[in-house]
Amino acid sequence: MTKEKLLKILQVALPYVLIAIPIILGSIILFRFVAPFGLAVSYDFNIANNAELFGRIRDVERDAYAEVTDSSLTIKDRFSVTKEKVEFSIVPVGQDFKEIKVRMKLGNTPTQTTLMQVLDFEYNRQESFLLRNNVIKELGAPKFAYDDFDVWSFTSAIQTKEDLDNKINELSVTSGALSVCTLDNDFYHDPVFESVTAVNDTQLYAPVFRGSHVFSVYVGRDRKLYFGFTKRDLNWYSGTDEMIIILRRQGKVIRQEQINDDGIYDGTQGRVTGVDQPYLLELNNLEAGVYEIAIETSEDSLITKVHSKNPKVVVNRDMFLANNGIYGTFPKDVSIFTYSPRVFFSFYHDTFLNNMTVNGQNFVPAQLQNFESLELQLNTLNRVDIPSADLRVASKDYYAFTRESYFKPTIFDNVNCVSFPKDVAEKQDILVVKNMAEDKGNGFYEMTIPYKKGYVGAEGRIYFTFYNPGLGIDESRVEIEYFQVELIR
Numbered sequence: 001m002t003k004e005k006l007l008k009i010l011q012v013a014l015p016y017v018l019i020a021i022p023i024i025l026g027s028i029i030l031f032r033f034v035a036p037f038g039l040a041v042s043y044d045f046n047i048a049n050n051a052e053l054f055g056r057i058r059d060v061e062r063d064a065y066a067e068v069t070d071s072s073l074t075i076k077d078r079f080s081v082t083k084e085k086v087e088f089s090i091v092p093v094g095q096d097f098k099e100i101k102v103r104m105k106l107g108n109t110p111t112q113t114t115l116m117q118v119l120d121f122e123y124n125r126q127e128s129f130l131l132r133n134n135v136i137k138e139l140g141a142p143k144f145a146y147d148d149f150d151v152w153s154f155t156s157a158i159q160t161k162e163d164l165d166n167k168i169n170e171l172s173v174t175s176g177a178l179s180v181c182t183l184d185n186d187f188y189h190d191p192v193f194e195s196v197t198a199v200n201d202t203q204l205y206a207p208v209f210r211g212s213h214v215f216s217v218y219v220g221r222d223r224k225l226y227f228g229f230t231k232r233d234l235n236w237y238s239g240t241d242e243m244i245i246i247l248r249r250q251g252k253v254i255r256q257e258q259i260n261d262d263g264i265y266d267g268t269q270g271r272v273t274g275v276d277q278p279y280l281l282e283l284n285n286l287e288a289g290v291y292e293i294a295i296e297t298s299e300d301s302l303i304t305k306v307h308s309k310n311p312k313v314v315v316n317r318d319m320f321l322a323n324n325g326i327y328g329t330f331p332k333d334v335s336i337f338t339y340s341p342r343v344f345f346s347f348y349h350d351t352f353l354n355n356m357t358v359n360g361q362n363f364v365p366a367q368l369q370n371f372e373s374l375e376l377q378l379n380t381l382n383r384v385d386i387p388s389a390d391l392r393v394a395s396k397d398y399y400a401f402t403r404e405s406y407f408k409p410t411i412f413d414n415v416n417c418v419s420f421p422k423d424v425a426e427k428q429d430i431l432v433v434k435n436m437a438e439d440k441g442n443g444f445y446e447m448t449i450p451y452k453k454g455y456v457g458a459e460g461r462i463y464f465t466f467y468n469p470g471l472g473i474d475e476s477r478v479e480i481e482y483f484q485v486e487l488i489r
Contacts, residue, residue: 013226027034072486078107078478079193085467089461092487100449104131107443107479110471113183113418114436114478117465122454123252126465129435131445135422136183136433143456147484149187152431162429165211166295171411174379175339175397181229181428184435188250190289191407196220198309204326205313207336207389208329210234210322211299215400216409217291217472225283226309227293232302233262233274234327241274246368249289251418255281276304286320290409292316302327312407314398321389329337331388340397341378344371347391357385381406443481 067074067342073090083382102116114131130136142150144161151164158164171178173223180187197220219225233241240261248254249257262274281293295303302322345356357365359382363374371394376382381403393399400406417425425431437447444477464485 004474012147016357020055024310027248034420038468042278050453071401071489072484074482074484075480076482078479078481081466081468082472082475082477084471086466087463088485089463089467090485090487091459092460095453096489097452099485099488101400101446101484101488102129102437102449103444103446103482103484103486104480105443105482106445107202107481109160109468109478110476111419111468111478113469115184115465115467115469116449117467118449118455119457119463120252120452120454121457122452123254124256127435128467129437129447130433131437131447132185133418135417135420135425136364136436138422139431140239140471142433145317146432147432149432150436151430154426154431155429158430167241168411170303172408175341177396177411177413177430178430180412180414181420181425182414183431183433186251186288186414187432188410188411189412191218191409193218193220193312193407196311197222198224198226199311200224202224202307202308202309203254203311203313203402203405205334206323206372207306207319207334207401208322208332209211209303209306209315210327210328211301212294212296213319214295214316215293215306216314216316216407217310218407218409219286219288219291219310221288223284223286223288224309225281225286225291227313228278228280228282228305228307229295229303230305231277231279231297232304232328233264234302235262235264235274237298238262238301239298241298241301243295243301245281246281246294247283248292249287254291255283255400260435270281283295292409297388302329306333311405313405314400314407314409316398317396318392318394320392322384326390333387334386336384336386336393337381337400337403338376338384338397339379339381339397339406339408340395341376343374343376343382343393343395344386345374345391345393346371355387359383359460 043247047128063364100118106114109132112135113133116129116131117126118129119125120127136152139152143153143159144151144164146164151161153159158167167178168189196218215227217225230244236239242261245255245259246253246259257279259277259279262272262277272375297303321334323329323334325331358374359377359380371392374384376384383403398406398408415426415428417431419469435447435449437445440446457463470480
C-alpha cells in the first residue's frame with residue numbers, strides 16, 4: 001500500500017474515530033458508575049499485586065468508588081442498599097492486627113435496626129454488632145451495665161445491677177423466667193455451684209428418649225465434661241437414620257459429630273431394632289458453666305443408656321419418653337423432676353395409658369394423642385412418676401431424673417426484638433445490648449470490633465454482613481453516605 005493510499009484511508013476514517021472515542025469513553029463511565037437498566041452491579045475493589053486488603057461490595061444499587069490502602073477500604077461515594085443483607089469481605093495479611101474499625105454515615109434509614117455481623121468460623125456463627133436502633137435512640141442512656149451488656153429496664157423491680165442479681169438468684173430456685181429483649185446477642189448468665197465437680201462413679205439415667213432432644217450439663221470447677229449415651233435405630237420407616245451431636249457453650253458451637261445409620265434397610269425386615277451404637281463426650285479444661293448437648297435425629301432413632309459423671313444434668317423443655325416393650329426396650333418406671341407449675345402430656349398408645357403419681361397423688365390421663373394439661377405446685381420441685389412411659393412431655397421448664405441432678409441452665413427467655421417497636425419491646429422485662437456502636441451524631445456511627453483469628457476463613461477472608469432486618473419488603477432503601485473498614489495493628 002502506497003503512502004498516498006494510506007493517507008486517503010486515514011482522512012476518511014478519522015472523523016469516525018473521533019466520533020467513536022467519546023462514545024466509548026461515555027459508555028465506560030456510564031456502565032462503571034451507574035447500574036445499567038437499574039440492575040444491581042458488583043465490583044471488586046482490589047489492590048494490585050501484593051494486596052493486603054481485598055473488599056467486595058455486593059447488592060448495592062450502583063458501584064461506588066473505593067479508596068484502598070494497605071490497611072483500609074473507604075467508600076466516599078453515596079450509594080443505596082436495597083436488600084436486607086449485603087455482604088462484603090476483606091483479606092488481612094499478617095497476624096498482628098488487634099481490632100477492626102468500622103465507620104459509617106447513614107442517610108435515610110427506614111428500618112428499625114441496623115447491624116454489622118462478622119462470621120466467626122471457630123464457632124460457626126454470625127457475631128452481631130449493633131450500629132443503630134430506633135427504640136434505643138428513643139430510650140436514651142441505659143439504666144446500668146451488666147458484664148458486657150448495657151441494660152434498659154421496663155420493670156420497677158430491676159433498676160440496678162444489684163436488683164438484677166437478686167432477681168437471678170430468686171428465679172434460679174423458683175418457677176418463672178425473666179423476659180429479655182435482645183437486639184444482637186443473646187443474654188446468658190451461668191448458675192454457680194461452687195462445690196459441684198465431676199464424680200468417679202457414672203450416673204445412669206432410666207429414661208429412653210425417642211427422636212431429637214437437648215440436654216444441659218453443668219461443668220464445675222474441675223472443668224471436666226463426661227456425658228454419654230447409646231443410639232439404637234428402630235428401623236420402622238424407610239431412609240437412613242443419622243444422628244448429629246452438637247456441643248454448645250452460650251450459643252457457640254464447640255464440637256459437632258455424627259453417628260451414622262446402623263446399616264439395616266428400614267421397614268424391610270419386620271422392624272428389626274438396630275444394634276447399639278455407644279457415644280461418649282469426654283472433655284477436660286473447659287470453662288466452668290452450662291454446656292448444651294443437642295442430639296438431632298428422626299423419631300426412627302432412640303437415645304438409650306444416658307449416663308454422666310457430671311452431677312447436674314437436665315433435659316430442655318420437650319421430650320418423648322419411650323420406656324416400654326413396643327420400642328424393643330424393657331418397661332421401666334420413670335420419675336421426672338421439674339419446677340414448672342404446668343406440664344402437658346400426650347400418650348400415643350392406649351395400652352400405656354397408665355396412672356401417674358404427681359407429688360404423691362394419683363393422676364389418671366383420659367385421652368390419647370392430644371396434649372393434656374397437668375397443674376403442678378408453684379415454686380416447688382415437683383415429682384411425677386410415670387410407669388412404662390410412652391408419651392410426650394412439654395413445659396416451659398427443664399426436667400431432671402433425680403432430685404439432686406436438677407438445675408436451671410438459664411432463667412432468661414431471650415426474645416429477638418430487632419424489628420419490635422417501642423411499645424412491644426417495653427412488654428419485656430429488660431432490654432440488653434452488647435457490642436453497640438458509638439453514635440457520633442449527624443448520622444455518623446463508629447464501632448470497634450476486636451480482631452479474632454476465628455474471623456478468618458479458609459480463603460483468608462473476613463466476611464461481613466451489613467444487616468437491615470425487614471429491608472426489601474417494599475421499595476425502601478438505606479442510604480450510605482460514607483463507609484470505611486480499617487484494620488488496626
